[in-house]
Amino acid sequence: MSVRNLNFLFRPKSVAVIGATEREKAVGTIVMRNLMQGGFSGPIMPINPKQQAVAGVLAYPDVDSLPVVPDLGVICGPADEVPQQIERLGARGTRAAIIMTGGLSTTPGLNGRSLHANMMDAARRHGMRVLGSDSLGLMVPAVGLNASYAHQSALPGRLAFVSQSGALCNAVLDWARPKGIGFSHFISLGESADVDFGDLLDYLGSDPSTRAILLYIESIRQRRNFMSAARAAARNKPVLAIKAGRRAEGAKAAASHTGALAGTDAVYDAALRRAGMLRVYDLDEMFTAVETLSRSKPTRATKLAVLTNGGGIGVMAVDELIEIGGELAELSPATIEKLNTALPSWSRSNPVQIGNADGDRYIKALDVLLEAEEVDSVLIMHAPTALTSASEIAEQVIKSVKAHRANVMTCWVGQEQVGPARRLLREAGIPTFETPGAAVHAFMHLVNYRRNQDMLMETPASALADFTPETANARLVVETALATGNTILSEPEAKAILTAYGIPTVETHIARTPAEASRLASEIGGAVALKILSADIAHKSDVGGVMLNLPGPFEVEKAANLMLEKVAGKMPEAQIQGFTVQRMARRPGAQEIIIGVTTDPIFGPVIMFGQGGVAVEVINDSAIGLPPLNMTLARELVFRTRVSKLLLGYRDRPAADLDAICLSLMKISQLIIDIPEIVELDINPLFADAEGVLALDARIRITATAFGPDRMAIRPYPKSLEETLLLTDGREVLVRPIRPEDEPSHHVFVSKQTPEDIRFRFFGLVGELPHSEMARLTQIDYDREMAFIAVLHDDGVEGETLGVVRTVSDPDNERAEFAVMVRSDLKGSGLGRKLMMKMIDYCRARGTGQIVGQILTDNTRMLKFVESLGFKRLRYVEGDIIEVALDLRATMGPQAEAT
CATH class of the missing domain: 3.40.630.30 (Gcn5-related N-acetyltransferase (GNAT))
Incomplete structure (x- = not known):
């Protein structure tokens, strides 16, 4: 990751086009046309040994013949010539290049290496930065630079757009231009041989001409660089991202519940959230969100009041708000009394429906809502009527908002009659939307963006300050298992590691035979749980490998023999080491939750929390977070699940000890930092109630491969x-x-x-x-x-x-x-x-x-x-x-x- 020489890429004083031509529909033809029409003030030098001029500009036979050293080289020629052209440009002193040619990674070059490898060798020798290969190019409208073969140019503006898809770049240009949306930078990454998201986030994050950064992501290659750059950029300005390929099916064959639930999209979602970015799902939402964030003041608003002249559109807004996880403000008696005094009639609840109201009635209601302590933000809605003027109401709203310096959003529903009013609101810097759904989603963009920003700026107390894990004991368990060739720890081994990290577990004993299981049950006394012991069986319940509430030794031996028969029928290839026997844990009213770890191929270790039990995949109530965790991040992870509402207590069930749950998440986070050999972990079920937590079952997969600290997407405390x-x-x-x-x-x-x-x-x-x-x-x-x-x-x-x-x-x-x-x-x-x-x-x-x-x-x-x-x-x-x-x-x- 580097911003070295990127100024030559985005602010060149001269450009050379290798492969420039006048052949119809050729890339070199379109690039020359775009450069000439873009208004670039420096020399544009086409290179073509067969033509004297291209697009009316004197052409040169090769790089060595150029009258000046080009800051930027644009290569449109054949793939097998690219490494040589990079070498010539670098030797001449060029420090940046755009490679529009594709296929370099799959085409063999010199010494049995790919053309891509040879190209990058040449670039590194000369300190050149390379955008591409297979890039559509880039545009910087402020300096008249259109070094692309896009079908149209970008308008000047203050948004930077970076995409891994050239086709999407063309679509965005086609979509944005009629709407008057402009860009400070418009960049097609292509194959990201050199310049990647991390480099561009660093550059654009500190670029004063860029107000917000928009990303279209298909994949990330350098997790640490991406996360560091994204977090740095997000501190300075809004960063929004669309992540493509959300329905990957790669987790189906996972060996653990966590591996199955922590799909690619869930991990990306966690990474973008942790980086302080806002994830959106289509172009409309992206540009709406960036407009909302740029026009709204920083706020911690979560409770919305809706002010409307029509009950129907108000209800539509509230329905959508609740559906997407928003919170409707509950008006206090004092606010209701003030509204009663100010208005002749209204709905007496939120949404505040005020009928055929003119500007004066709107303002009386708005003033009360903006002063109400229980209201964080107000959505003002208006449907056109024959009795009122949409523009007059907009003018009144503008005056009130400026007087209160408040955060409001507006939704003037309709088109022809309300168009001028929306224009007035937009010119006044007030976010305005055409539909109730769009307005509510914009409000939630503010809520979610602020929440993600808080994850960058929180200052939590560290519950681990007074906790010292027995790391040496845990490491000994792992090293002993690896020495014997085992990569799946037995249940007692997994629980020994949890115990070393302060997570309470049920005492568990190993029996090699049904008779030995019976003897252990007799020693334990009372009801016991019996489980099959096999490294080959990921989910014991699925094959009849779990028996609960066995009252005595006789029942245990009988159950053990039956269990062997069931397992042999369903998984005859499984190697059986015996059984585990443990006292039945009696925690009436405890919730079954799961804490897990899996290793994502992109972002490394990730932590999962959710509702546990044998039906964990069916329930699919889980949230993913990136380590390291602290108490605040752990709590945020918990409250992104539905089971969190159960953990808060209901009816006669007291609340679970949330601190104990969060502390357990932190301890697991510390465990995978300390023991890098752990690549997968499940604690399921983990009982959680008012008394704390208790791990009933655990599964850990390890590897002998040495993973360094760089495996973490975010560098932990050193x-x-x-x-x-x-x-x-x-x-x-x-x-x-x-x-x-x-x-x-x-x-x-x-x-x-x-x-x-x-x-x-x-x-x-x-x-x-x-x-x-x-x-x-x-x-x-x-x-x-x-x-x-x-x-x-x-x-x-x-x-x-x-x-x-x-x-x-x-x-x-x-x-x-x-x-x-x-x-x-x-x-x-x-x-x-x-x-x-x-x-x-x-x-x-x-x-x-x-x-x-x-x-x-x-x-x-x-x-x-x-x-x-x-x-x-x-x-x-x-x-x-x-x-x-x-x-x-x-x-x-x-x-x-x-x-």
């Missing part, structure tokens, strides 16, 4: 970077990466700085940092950023924060910008030096080119300090700010005394 250090006064401090739950202590840390230190750090006097900014500082993407904090460490207990150093790397890892801050009363303790040295060592280890920073010129102490570490002064950024840099590829300078 615990290995924790280090205990001594200050000059003898105090012990723990230096570790920052965590989201550090926000409260970080507020305290900043509050203890002197005004001068605050000015030096933030380049101005600031008060208390808002939650959004502090969350941004404490919840970081460890794949791109790092922040080490120093906390007092006394007998294993962490105390207050004493200092912090952070770096933010560019996508190429060439430069990392640093900032360091030590509590004002600790200057001279040596902490600042220790933090900086830790960060320097970290950046050097991950291959960062240089560390840079900006320092106020009157911060002489800091300037002297960093110079003692080898930093050099580079330039003045502004009059009172100087940039310093440490080249990590060179030797470090002399070390000065500790500050």
